[in-house]
Amino acid sequence: xxxxxxxxxxxxxxxxxxxxxxxxxxxxxxxxxxxxxxxxxxxxxxxxxxxxxxxxxxxxxxxxxxxxxxxxxxxxxxxxxxxxxxxxxxxxxxxxxxxxxxxxxxxxxxxxxxxxxxxxxxxxxxxxxxxxxxxxxxxxxxxxxxxxxxxxxxxxxxxxxxxxxxxxxxxxxxxxxxxxxxxxxxxxxxxxxxxxxxxxxxxxxxxxxxxxxxxxxxxxxxxxxxxxxxxxxxxxxxxxxxxxxxxxxxxxxxxxxxxxxxxxxxxxxxxxxxxxxxxxxx
Ligand SMILES: O=P(O)(O)OC[C@@]1(O)O[C@H](CO)[C@@H](O)[C@@H]1O
Ligand SMILES: [Mg+2]
Ligand SMILES: [Mg+2]
Numbered sequence: 001x002x003x004x005x006x007x008x009x010x011x012x013x014x015x016x017x018x019x020x021x022x023x024x025x026x027x028x029x030x031x032x033x034x035x036x037x038x039x040x041x042x043x044x045x046x047x048x049x050x051x052x053x054x055x056x057x058x059x060x061x062x063x064x065x066x067x068x069x070x071x072x073x074x075x076x077x078x079x080x081x082x083x084x085x086x087x088x089x090x091x092x093x094x095x096x097x098x099x100x101x102x103x104x105x106x107x108x109x110x111x112x113x114x115x116x117x118x119x120x121x122x123x124x125x126x127x128x129x130x131x132x133x134x135x136x137x138x139x140x141x142x143x144x145x146x147x148x149x150x151x152x153x154x155x156x157x158x159x160x161x162x163x164x165x166x167x168x169x170x171x172x173x174x175x176x177x178x179x180x181x182x183x184x185x186x187x188x189x190x191x192x193x194x195x196x197x198x199x200x201x202x203x204x205x206x207x208x209x210x211x212x213x214x215x216x217x218x219x220x221x222x223x224x225x226x227x228x229x230x231x232x233x234x235x236x237x238x239x240x241x242x243x244x245x246x247x248x249x250x251x252x253x254x255x256x257x258x259x260x261x262x263x264x265x266x267x268x269x270x271x272x273x274x275x276x277x278x279x280x281x282x
Contacts, residue, residue, distance in 0.1 A: 020125030110222030
């Protein structure tokens with residue numbers, strides 16, 4: 001039976017590639033920087049331009065579909081995942097990298113129906129790597145199948161994480177405490193691309209065994225969550241519970257074994273859910 005959403009996924013890949021051209025062009029020019037929730041939570045006109053490019057192009061083909069876009073939510077749109085077909089968009093995941101021309105920036109487009117991600121597209125545009133996944137049909141990078149690492153010994157694992165954009169000393173202390181606990185398991189190393197989406201695609205590619213973070217948003221991880229699971233990986237909340245893409249917490253790993261070791265090492269804390277923050281628009 002033909003896949004009713006293949007046309008939508010093909011469009012997502014095409015518009016992600018087009019958005020990647022805009023981002024890479026902007027990397028060669030000036031990038032006016034603005035701030036959002038803190039002085040280190042950055043956004044640029046390119047983030048906003050790319051998000052509108054994606055949303056407008058999808059609306060032309062799928063006028064009844066809904067959207068959760070990072071910069072639309074920042075401008076006051078509600079962050080609500082209903083059962084309706086919903087596009088979950090991060091126009092530039094790794095804006096701080098983009099501002100500094102640090103070459104790991106991704107366009108992330110997830111597509112959910114009945115609150116379940118049906119396809120995910122992450123385009124790491126400087127690397128020219130198009131990561132894709134369709135539920136039940138595997139995960140790919142530039143058409144090549146992806147498989148998570150088979151390493152199950154955490155002492156021989158590489159782990160990815162990020163420090164986020166919260167500079168509250170107590171929060172930073174918790175982040176560092178988890179990092180210290182994980183380093184001293186020990187693990188071979190800790191890395192961070194500066195983008196949740198790219199970190200998770202590194203898990204799907206078998207380059208790192210796990211990625212965890214407290215502070216992400218649904219738009220950072222929706223697309224890549226399916227890429228990880230379709231590459232044979234597992235997703236979990238940092239406290240060992242079921243993953244909740246609106247909870248701002250995630251572990252994406254190659255196996256339950258490694259995930260469970262990380263759960264014991266991570267110092268969990270909670271943040272306001274993405275869908276709990278009231279829209280700013282009156
Ligand atoms: O605001 P952006 O660039 O879309 O995303 C921010 C981000 O890169 O920062 C975090 C690193 O702490 C990642 O989890 C997340 O992907
Ligand atoms: Mg992001
Ligand atoms: Mg972003």
